[in-house]
Amino acid sequence: MNLQIIEKRNIFFIISSIVILIGIVMMMISGLNFGIDFTGGTHIQIDLGETIPVKEIREITDEFDKNADVIHAGDERNQVIIKTAKSLNSDERIEVFNQFKEKYNLEADEPMMSEQFGPSIGKEIRNKALLAIVIATIGMLIYITFRFEFKFGISAILALIHDILIALAVYAIFKLPVNSSFVAAMLTIVGYSINDTIVVFDRIRENQKLFKKTEYNKLIDTSVSQTIVRSINTSFTTLLAIACLYIFGVEAIKDFALPLIVGVVVGTYSSIFIASPVWYLLKVKAK
Amino acid sequence: MNGKKLIIFLLIVSLVVLGGYIAANGLNLGKYEIEPVRESINLGLDLEGGVYVVLEAQTDATGDELNQKMQEAKSIIDQRVNGLGVTEPNIVIESDNRIRVELPGLKNTQEALDMIGKTAELQFIDSEGNIIVTGKNVEESEPMYIENQVTGKKEAAVSLNFDSEGAELFREGTERAMAKPVGDGRIISIVLDGKEISAPAVSSVINNGEASIEGGFDIEYATELATLIRAGALPVEMEEVQASVIGPTLGLTSLDKSIYAGIIGIILIFIFMLLFYRIPGLVSVIALSIYIMMVLFTMVSLKATLTLPGIAGLILSIGMAVDANVVIFERVKEEIRAGKSLRSSVDSGFKKALSTVLDANITTLIAGIVLFSFGTGPIKGFAVTLIIGIIASMITAVVVTRLLLKLFIGMNITKNTKLFVA
Numbered sequence: 001m002n003l004q005i006i007e008k009r010n011i012f013f014i015i016s017s018i019v020i021l022i023g024i025v026m027m028m029i030s031g032l033n034f035g036i037d038f039t040g041g042t043h044i045q046i047d048l049g050e051t052i053p054v055k056e057i058r059e060i061t062d063e064f065d066k067n068a069d070v071i072h073a074g075d076e077r078n079q080v081i082i083k084t085a086k087s088l089n090s091d092e093r094i095e096v097f098n099q100f101k102e103k104y105n106l107e108a109d110e111p112m113m114s115e116q117f118g119p120s121i122g123k124e125i126r127n128k129a130l131l132a133i134v135i136a137t138i139g140m141l142i143y144i145t146f147r148f149e150f151k152f153g154i155s156a157i158l159a160l161i162h163d164i165l166i167a168l169a170v171y172a173i174f175k176l177p178v179n180s181s182f183v184a185a186m187l188t189i190v191g192y193s194i195n196d197t198i199v200v201f202d203r204i205r206e207n208q209k210l211f212k213k214t215e216y217n218k219l220i221d222t223s224v225s226q227t228i229v230r231s232i233n234t235s236f237t238t239l240l241a242i243a244c245l246y247i248f249g250v251e252a253i254k255d256f257a258l259p260l261i262v263g264v265v266v267g268t269y270s271s272i273f274i275a276s277p278v279w280y281l282l283k284v285k286a287k
Numbered sequence: 288m289n290g291k292k293l294i295i296f297l298l299i300v301s302l303v304v305l306g307g308y309i310a311a312n313g314l315n316l317g318k319y320e321i322e323p324v325r326e327s328i329n330l331g332l333d334l335e336g337g338v339y340v341v342l343e344a345q346t347d348a349t350g351d352e353l354n355q356k357m358q359e360a361k362s363i364i365d366q367r368v369n370g371l372g373v374t375e376p377n378i379v380i381e382s383d384n385r386i387r388v389e390l391p392g393l394k395n396t397q398e399a400l401d402m403i404g405k406t407a408e409l410q411f412i413d414s415e416g417n418i419i420v421t422g423k424n425v426e427e428s429e430p431m432y433i434e435n436q437v438t439g440k441k442e443a444a445v446s447l448n449f450d451s452e453g454a455e456l457f458r459e460g461t462e463r464a465m466a467k468p469v470g471d472g473r474i475i476s477i478v479l480d481g482k483e484i485s486a487p488a489v490s491s492v493i494n495n496g497e498a499s500i501e502g503g504f505d506i507e508y509a510t511e512l513a514t515l516i517r518a519g520a521l522p523v524e525m526e527e528v529q530a531s532v533i534g535p536t537l538g539l540t541s542l543d544k545s546i547y548a549g550i551i552g553i554i555l556i557f558i559f560m561l562l563f564y565r566i567p568g569l570v571s572v573i574a575l576s577i578y579i580m581m582v583l584f585t586m587v588s589l590k591a592t593l594t595l596p597g598i599a600g601l602i603l604s605i606g607m608a609v610d611a612n613v614v615i616f617e618r619v620k621e622e623i624r625a626g627k628s629l630r631s632s633v634d635s636g637f638k639k640a641l642s643t644v645l646d647a648n649i650t651t652l653i654a655g656i657v658l659f660s661f662g663t664g665p666i667k668g669f670a671v672t673l674i675i676g677i678i679a680s681m682i683t684a685v686v687v688t689r690l691l692l693k694l695f696i697g698m699n700i701t702k703n704t705k706l707f708v709a
Contacts, residue, residue, distance in 0.1 A: 089527065090527060110532065110534060111532065112533070112534040113532055115532070116530045117528075117529045118527075118528035118529060121529050124382075125663070129662070132666055135657050135661055136653070136657040139653040139654065140650050143649065143650055147646055181595065183596075183665060183666055184599045187654070187658060187673075188600070188602070191654055192606065194651060195607055196647075198643070199614060202647070227617075230614055233563065234610040237606065238602070240552055240555040241602050241606065244552035245545070245598075247548070248551065250540055250541045253545060256599060260602075264606075
């Protein structure tokens, strides 16, 4: 196989830019669907045993918060998830449940789950997650600089940012909840993408002695061609595992598996078509 | 054909199968019993169901003063939680002024939440509104039954024993009450968190430091009350800033479905590896099985908690373990294509792949360690499984896969490189 990545690099850059742009536009139009752990608020999930129309459910929830989100969940859509931006305290949460219990003769004594996050906590969780990711990125940059060179590090991190932006676009387009599992999904994508990129860079590093200084494009094309079977096989096997989670998992897992599927595909794409061309530009521009 | 190496190989395979069986079903050898992993692994609240609440101290205190108050509050909450009979409660102080209480597997969660957050300030107040003595001076407090003076029926109550200071204060208080004429002036109210729970009239001076609280409550309430009083009042008011109650059914469904999904995913990966890489594929299936057991064993022995984000970390690390094998096999293939013999292809392939595998894994490991140190809650859960997974993945890829592949070639079953290069 002999790929010509460098020659066609602008095509890849344009494709990625378009997807990221769509994502940004979507984010600006409809915003991200922040979960309560990021914004503060209440989340109550109740098993009603039958599918009750949202309108009927609102008769109860409006008493507590007129802007509550009401979503159906479960295999047979028998459960209802109520999300309010207002932080309902434990007495109020019991009150919500008891009204449902009374109206629909529920047998359970408690909701399936209920969660409450104070508004300040949400901000704190978000900031801490961001800080952790930034420090982790710097740590990886230092290691790559030490083991490879600074320009490899920068290219790898740019590819990472590319992946995160595209994953964010997916969250905006599909209105997936941005909550603590979102953080785990982002981390997984970052971890996967960096791993993938390193394998390609490692081959470039190894092949460097075989090519002249002026032949960066040949060096990269050869290295990517040599590693592409591995890149595809690895992402395929990882996708198998995640796809199973998506198909057989529960709601919370599904919300988490979808961005991962996108993340793995994008991570593989970026390590082949983005990271190396960026490195090429950095190298050629420096001269 | 080398019989000795074949026997070793088959032995390893049967050990892996046995290990897998024990991990799934447990083992009972009379005296020694190994629990299945499903039972022995520590499950997070999101998987097992249960309740957690984060309480924030409402105080202006800082530094050592705050620290001391928080420690005090924590130990009081510890005692209250012990009264609930939860198996593995987890109570930690977070970011200086918060306490996180995790109660896995708890059924009646709301009651627990109410009890944990209660200030539990017990006061004895005389008819003029003076505080005679408070819960601080209570040494012992037990639920008991006493006979109702009027109806003769047995009723639940709480017995109290004051310490010497409390006994003295109580004696003085009852003395003052007795000095008053019979009537409302002799009443001492017992108040918990500002709510009067009973208001007995004093009939004699009490100087032995014993008292009881009656209020027509049932034995459960008496038990709860006794626990609250024994543990004492929180030194500072705590406000619930975060709470989560996950019903056990939701938790278990998540776990069972995740396990099911995981097993199918792994089987599909195995099938793919066998089809694509043939003999090395078979070797990687064995190595990956060892890898999975290694991760589970480490999780159990470190008592690490498995959460939903933790499962994500596991998937990532399985992906990376497979990747390490794929990187190696692709390298070995290249060597074979370059015309080398099987044996030297495996040797040089491994050598060349080693730095790739190490660099890729260490980079991700750095991310894992940073996330573990700086992250909280779900991020930590993710980081733990990721770190364990990456280390196990490096060991299996570099040591186990290599050993097995060499062993297999040593058996001289086939020199057909086609079985290695698909």
